[in-house]
Amino acid sequence: DLVVVPGGFSYGDYLRSGSIARFSTVMKAVKTYADNGGKVLGICNGFQILTEAGLLPGALKRNNNLHFISKHQNLCVINNDNAFLNQCNKGEVLNIPIAHADGNYYIDDTGFEKLEENGQILLRYSDEKGNPVVVNGSVTSIAGVCNEAKNVFGLMPHPERALEAILGSVDGTKMLKGFEA
Template sequence: MKVSVLQFPGTNCEYDTQYAFEKLGADVEIVWHKDKNIPLDTDLLVIPGGFSYGDYLRSGAIARFANIMDSVQEYAANGGKILGICNGFQILLEAGLLPGAMKRNDSLHFISKYQTLKVINNDNTFLSLLKKDDVLNIPVAHHDGNYFIDNAGLKDLEENGQILLKYCEENGEAKNLNGSVSNIAGICNKEKNVFGLMPHPERAMEELLGCDDGVNMLKGFLQ
């Protein structure tokens, strides 16, 4: 499987992402933001975490206009699979490839820690190897992770099975980590080929480093 990983000025998780997918047996290529086309043999496009363009103006707002993004839009429209992690999720929101927006955490502080998540919907490629209501332990690291969507948009997400992950306590009970509407940590589009989440599964690949709950998340794309 060929995984292409985008790289912007300020991206800092591209090599973690490369390591994670290579560990799962994928062929990974880093793609620079000034390129105009993603590789033709791409099976999965990943927009990794970091602080593209220093998060100036608004997280992901400048990266959304990079040369490569026209190719990303076309790839998504043709059914290509895209995963946005943290800043990558923010970029997908800014690009209109996922619904909603990101705000500053309600605490106004950067949050960096392991956080438990509940699987809400697994009828998609990303979470196909997990069960509904599974609880995962995945690192988070964000300042602008407060997901917002209006009531009509939230209803659409719920009705279409687009809510993938929610923040929770270790026992699976609901937890509001950062102010996100309905505790949402990850969503997908209606077609279920574009996925975004704030937590970092690529940082949860080995027990030696604290947890390997990210393995079956990313492995879903390789089936």
């Protein structure tokens, strides 16, 4: 089973992306589900909601250029020892669409060290060779993270928009297949 918290500008994002949605009555059940080992995936606004709700470390803030970004973007797989990316190879470059104005991932130095120690950094924005690139100002180009237990996942890119070649990429299929097991 998998709970997906999708994108979609929940509650209008008037204060801060995901800040009001985290108080939704369903979030208590999502937290309980995650605390009991259930898998949770937050995509774009869903990622913002999961950070605001405390299910994932860090925060998402306005892109450093203060503009909405919408394009296909290369991502480098940093850690694949989790259900989400277990069908991908470490260091593999995937092409996945992004579409956000508040996708600048931030975490303090202590939190960042913990992410690295625990293998919680899943994806980084990259060029076609896997070298990190600055897309929105995210700390070390982070595009996706997981919790310490590796059952809650969040990313700004949209794998659900990369499932058919006619859409420009099928790399999202590979990402999501890990949840089938």
